[in-house]
Amino acid sequence: MAPNPLDYITIQNTLSRYCIALDTKDFNLLKQVFTEDCDTVYPFGGQIKGVQKVADAIQNRLKPITSQHALTTQHIEIAADGKTASATTYFTGIHFGQGKWKGQEVTAWGKYMDQLVLQEGQAGGVPGSSGQWLVSKREVAFMGRLGEEGVMDGE
Structure with missing residues (x-):
């Protein structure tokens, strides 16, 4: 059975929602990105399991800055059964300093493997x-x- 073409757009929307959650600091949106029992690996926190723990770790990491995350190159494969998919998505994350760091930034280039x-x-x-x-x-x-x-x- 061929995958539903609209599922590709739905997956893109899910992954875009992640960036919006981070940049608006609306971490409740992550419940619309990750499963309740998600298993993730982040460079800043190692393995983190569960959507609430992921949200807490990201909130703590981004607390001292504002940010803009952008998604670029992306490859999505939906399995033949239409119930699972894999996606590799390149990103650019610009992190803007606040307080004594105002006017400075750090930019990260990387990929999400989902x-x-x-x-x-x-x-x-x-x-x-x-x-x-x-x-x-997810592995970042x-x-x-x-x-x-x-x-x-931060300060």
Whole structure:
């Protein structure tokens, strides 16, 4: 069975929602990105399990800065059963210093390597899609960082 083409857009929306959650500091939105029992690996925190622990770790990490995250190159594969998918997405994250770091920034380039699962029966936000797609596993890898790392530490 061929994947529903609208599921690709739904997956893109899920992954975009992550960036919006981080940049607006609306960490409750992460419940619309990750499964409740997600398993993640971040360069700044190692392995983190569970959506609330992921939200808490990211909130703590981003507390001293403002940010803009942008997604670029992306490859999505939906499994033949139409219930799981994998996505590799490149990102650029610019982190703007506050307080004594105002006017300085650090930019990170990297990739999100995700496994997603279809939540059938949940609205995906795209009419005609199979349902909502959520990230069950994520690994974040940096390809490079440039700028003043101190901005991440705050005052």
